[in-house]
Amino acid sequence: MKWLKKCKDRLTGLSDAISRFPLTTLFLLAAVLVNAYSISTEKDDTKILLTFILGAFLSAVTQVVYERFFSKFSSRLALMGAAIILTGGYYLIVRPAPNLSTEMEIRTVVAMFALLWAFIWVPVIKNSNSFNKSFMITFKSFFISLFFSGIIFVGIDIILVAFNELIFQIGYTAYPHTANVIFILFAPLYFLSLIPHYLRAKDDTIDQAAHCPKFLEILLSYIMIPLLGVFTLILVVYIFKTIGGAFWDDNLLEPMLVSYAITVILLYILVSELENKFTDFFRKVFPKVLIPIVLFQIASSVISLTDTGITHTRYYVILFGLFAIISGVLLSFLPVCKNGVIAALLIIFSAISIIPPVDAFTISRNSQISTLENELLKYDMLENNQIKPNGTVSEKDREIITETVHYLDQMGYLKEINWIPKNFNIYNDFEDTFGFREYHATGEENQSFYLTVEPPMSLNIAGFDRFVQTDLYPFDHNGEKEISHFKKESKTYSLLKETKDKRSDLKVADQNGKELIRFNTQEIFDKFDDYQADKGTIKAEEAIFTKENDRAKITIAVQNVSIEKQTKQNNAVVFVFVQIK
Template sequence: MKLIQNVSTYTEQFIKVCVRYPLTVALLFSLAMYNLLQIESNQQIEEPYFQAILVGIMLSLVSQQLHERYFLRIKMRLFLIGLSLVLMLSYFFFLNTLSIPFVEMHYRTITIVLMTSVMFIGLPSIDSQIRFSQSFLAIFKRVFISLFYSIVLIGGIGLIIAAVDLLLFSVSYTMFMHAFNLVATLFFPLIFLGSIPLQDELVKEMPSPILEKLLTYVLVPITAIYTGVVLLYIAMTIAQTEWLDALLEPILISYFILTLIIYLLALECNHTITKLFVSVFPKILALIALFQTIVSVVRIGDIGLTYGRYYVILFSVFALVMGVIYSMKEMRDSGWIAPILIGASLVSIAPFIDAFTLSRVYQVNALESLFEENALLTDGEIVQNSDVQVSDRKDITRLVNYLSDLDQLDYVEGIEQNRWDPNQFESALGFSPQYEGYQPDIINMDSITVEQEETSFLDLRSYDYGSELSISPYDETREMTVGDDFILTVETENENFYLTLSENGEDVVEIDGMELFDELFDERVENGTQLSPNDQIFTYEADAATLDLHIEHAMRRDDTYQFSGRLFVTTED
């Protein structure tokens, strides 16, 4: 009887969630189906579907908050749901029709999700007795509880699947992935949505004892120590006048976001430690943000504007403003963080001034200037020039790689492809890509690699002996028996190696490794790294036997070498 009552209660709660968030629930089921097809299909389904569904889920949540907070009429609710659908479909067509690169798609989606999340949290606090930090705490507690239940559930399901696979019968590895998909896309969000109070049910919440202790004795001290390390790094940087050091940039955005989350939670705690943290941290945050803003702006003139540096500068300015606002005690109860963060997010994805457009324009102009300075661009066409200085080669390589990664190389005058591989780079410009750390006076390296599929299909029936062969200076001399009468000896030295095929103690075939490399690199390889199938085989014939050497990889440098391939021997009966 109690089981039936529990099922009835859960069903009623599920129906309430569906009635309150109809579009959200529909999109969650769509996301679960998308993931199911991804798991079962061997082909990658278009990424824009996932990105658009994710954005649609967040837009539907915001539309429901707007309905409950401001637009209570059913017509306005239907309008907001329809608007969310239109915006989601528009975003999908934007990503799909314009062939947005994955990196740009990823950043845009994260920015929109962040912006809509702040709107979802902040709307209940507008013109309300509930502060933004209190609304944030309420959402955080519900996310934490829903996540805890989900972790316990997926752990239990995983143990059951493992037990069935071990004790009863074999279970496909995709079963756990399907279980995780259902928990992550349906159970977790539905539990969370079912716990969100209505607007008229909102009350001021305090952190639970566990959360308050976690903040007071774990998260706040860790944040303080980590911030101290950052401050020490800044002090050392200033003392050593190494202002262009960018070690702080990669961690800055995540640092700002995580510390602001901890700060918002600490605002609702009454412990002495958290109160001290709340009063001191904003000033330190403003100092760190000011320093990094200056450094990142200065670095634009040194190595250019990238989308990553754009976001670092934008979030540094945001953190600076937040630090100043929260440094004033009378402003701590305000919800300025929401509109400022939403505004910064809109700027980063707005047409013409977004991160990827501005960085592309800067990088394209910088690359075209280098082409013109080094006589690589003539009458609108790219021409070869092998006399380019090493420093300019490094800059050109960095700019070409950046634009190639974003499929934006065709914006450069004289280039039709949207990306280059290293071979196209060299054939177009007359020199190979050169990266930071390249020292042409110290190291002179030749290297080739043959694709595996070009050497895999061989008629082994025509050979009496075959073996994989890998040689480096660190190998010891080794011997291999070939048939009844032959012995193959591989002898290595620091700067050379030797292959000898002998019959009854008499050398039949002798191969000098460096002579092999000379012929390989000087005569057969034209593109520097490519080897045609016909040129990958070296044949050494003698009266008693024939030795075929199939090259797979070879590298020669001033101080070392490497060789790998396959060796086949045919003996004369």
């Protein structure tokens, strides 16, 4: 039976992949076990998990390096040993940190990206098979393995749901455990089973594996290329239309142009061996069109660095722009069989971006610290290695200082600056440190946020006659509503909430209904209206409000407050303390 033979072939392919990539299999298995432990215990083991995944990438690349350049078993063991050492070195680097920083996460992702391109390119270096074939095989294998893994995952999930509903209940962790095994172990091994050994496989086997299916050829040639052509025309018209001004300030265009360059280069590689009028036109024209478009994008990015300095994201935008320009030039003149140079360039540029001292993070850190220092010196805000608050900073410079401080805080670089106060908290200490509130462009203020008091909250309750907890939602009733009543010296008093015209007041009245004291709760919402959404907490002393006269005293201690700027449906939970004099 054909289906039985196909299943047998697939199982054979999986076993061959395991024997061909034994170290990769061990790393993937270790990653599955670590992730399974994390799922079961709900502990974060991201550092170990990433270490094993990086080890899987490294060991897969060392295997194809061995297959391409070596033949002795001792060479294979040496390469596997090198992969283990590099993986262990990575873990020793990330282990001391309490959490993986954004910088380390990006470095890891970029390293894996470079290793993926090495995995595609190395097997066909100086080989009769072209890089285009290797890329197409990898491209197809990825989506085939993803498709089958998805089908298996959905099928097992359906079985688990049926078992849970019809037989007996199973733990909710069964589903993430299933995804863990399928997508971290099975999918990569199935992907590797589809990658041929380029030196041992017959030419017709390679050609068959690299063959572009008809539906993919139609998709690439007759759908993707025309759509990209229309998008290119729109881009060119926009550039010519706004070249005199708006283009240089349009930050939203930057990711669009980067995405466009990525699409052009990947599509060029995919259609390199397809022969029809659309692909011929694409290969002749688009690399040349790519060059001026990316040149404009780089110029725009460089201009924007004048005031704000370099961030790691902008570094990567400019670096990729340089790569895209060089690629456009090479693709315009080199034959398609030489497309492997694109992979070599990507690996080199990726290495540059993560290896000091010219990496994205060293340069961005130095640039941002320098930008902040220059802004502070402009307003004489740095004296004796300390920041002196200044409320006269211009709006433009407030924006630069705010964005720079936020970036340095996000990347964990503030602690490296000796003139930044120790234990500086950007959300609590910004205004006290710099002399002005964080800058927010018009329309970018927080529209809704929630604040709660930092624990512990200690209050002196001596002398008060009544303590009540209540909420200040002003739309739950209209008119007057009694919250609590109490007696003192044989007289009865009431704490009332009065709501009128979206305003809610707290007041204390005696047994005859005479008002003794009133507190306008809008004072609470007005005080917190310009706080930051990401601040999250407020100090206890910020949360206390007191009103007093010769008849009574009322103190409000805010427990939490919710601000809705658009609808004005503000709410708070408060402690109310009342003293009758």
